[in-house]
Amino acid sequence: MDLSTLIQVLDSGVRLGIPLLLAALAGLYSERSGVFDIGLEGKMLMGAFTAGAVASITGSAWLGLIAAIGGSLALAIIHGLASITFRGNQLISGVAINFLASGLTVLIGQNLFQLGGRTPPIKGAARFESIDLPGADALADVPVFGTIYHDLISGHTILVYLAFAIVPLTWFLLFRTRFGLRLRAVGENPESVDTAGVSVLRLRYTAVAIAGILCGFAGAYLATSAPSAGFGKEMTAGKGFIALAALIFANWRPWRVLGATMLFGLLEAVAIRFQNIDVGLFVVPVQFMQALPYVLTVVILAGFIGKATPPRAGGEAYVKER
């Protein structure tokens, strides 16, 4: 394998890893606050649809992004109502949200555009085009470093750079601010936070809303970040579940989320690029590469390698003492 093939695969790994990164970070906020979120897939799908629809109608990618956040946030609020206010089963609520998004996106999309659930193709200002970082063209001919800079680091859309920036931001917010401390505490031991006079409900709603916003970003990336050109039916295709797997694989930590999502993105890129891989003794089938993120997550969950320790109060509604 030569350098240019390697860079192509890495580049495609980054592109495939970004929606996973954004969705996994979304899950990180929600689950760290003690609210399980298996509705990442649905929120991302809704975000992708509203982004594609609004961007194609208004011709503005930024309005599309705002719409994506709105669409995803609406589902996040339902999840908040069900799991925080009404103390319902958070997992069942997540399942419902996934199906709601899956059905509504097609129903509304078909009604608006009559394209079988797709949104009209977009280009130009209606989508986020790739950005050339300063000096990318000038350095393109420099061996190795120039190629990496030009082909791998430069030439992504603003959403990609934004997604990477959210990782340190999340780390700082969760581990270096008062808000972050409280948010983590509410996921481990909500009674202590309540005793300190801080509202458990408000913290959890905030976390669930942040999750909604980040899933909106992930959806907008899928539908309106070049080279994609609009929303397609069932566009997320299980990405929300791989993101959830990555979050567990990363043990609910922001920097590890970055590593896990990029790894899973890379696995997908390798599966797409090489299909069945002949390693000499035997052939690794493409289906194995596709299943690998899930297998790895099960192995981690089982504690055979490493140990997954979810937030302790995860999944339980908080009932204030009277």
Next chain:
Amino acid sequence: MTRLPAWADVVLIPLMSIIAAFAISALVILYIGENPWDALKIMVDGALGSAYGWGYTLYYATNFMFTGLAVSIAFRASLFNIGGEGQAMLGGLGVAVVALAVPWPHWTLALPAAMLGGIAFGAIWAAIPGWLQARRGSHIVITTMMFNFIGAALLNYVLVNIMRPAGSMDPASAKFPTGAHLPTLYDLPLIGGYFNKNTPANISLFIALAACVAVWYLLFRSRLGYAIRAFGKSEKAAVYAGISPFRVTMYVMLLSGGLSGMMAINNVMGEAERLVLNAVEGAGFIGIAVALMGRNHPFGVFLAALLFGFLYQGGAELGLWTTIPIELRTVVQALVILFTGALDNMMRMIVERLFALGRRRRAA
């Protein structure tokens, strides 16, 4: 807090949930620009108005009875088995392996063998997450979810690389031998006249009904069922009573996976008569809605499965005759899960208020 009478809990709250789900769906239909009342008439007519219609309604209902029972039995033990989809997929593989293994002379021999194949494969696919939960503490919801995807990849591999007949491009197995074809309801004596030759409802319906009765007996009349329910109510109390959490978890997951796997006699053996990639078509997930709607009781599951069978066939008819896309079914399914599963407490609060109001009136 007002105590609710039992009938309100068992009948009124699910009923209100489904009314809420249908009301919101009606709004969606209005938004699309169709008349909800006409839509309902098309659904009723398409799903129940003809031999053709109920042939399909009962076929879907058979699938949903199996997966609904599977989810219910796990729910009774406080285990949320979200992996019915994958377990039914693997069950299909088990049924196909058995059906293709020998040139079956008659379906009466092929059916019990295929059932065992489907049960075994489905049960194994549920038992691994069960074991991981009981012994390693892995969250069963996440592992069963992961096993859905792993199962899909495995099935894809097996169909493409092993079971696909030479020269075929389709990722599907060979046709099952004629001796492994199940009689449809049309082929049966006495009731055959009420059914259409071209509908997939088959003898598996009676096995699904028997499964409902068997699960009822198991849950409410057997020692194991008592252990399952006790464990589901309180793990600590169950342990104190000498019930082993490991054994209950394993039994429940084996039963749950086996029921999902058994579904394959209907969709794989009864309908397609070969194994295709997307044989389950989401029935595993609909099992969640059916179990919630049916209050995890086999009789409730039976009724809810009929309702969802109606919804599925009626929804398909809507897609055919109106501008309402077939995905309306998914929306109704989502709303039923939301209202009966996640917003259950909201419904309960509304009903409690109503009852409290009624009592005050009577007192005044």
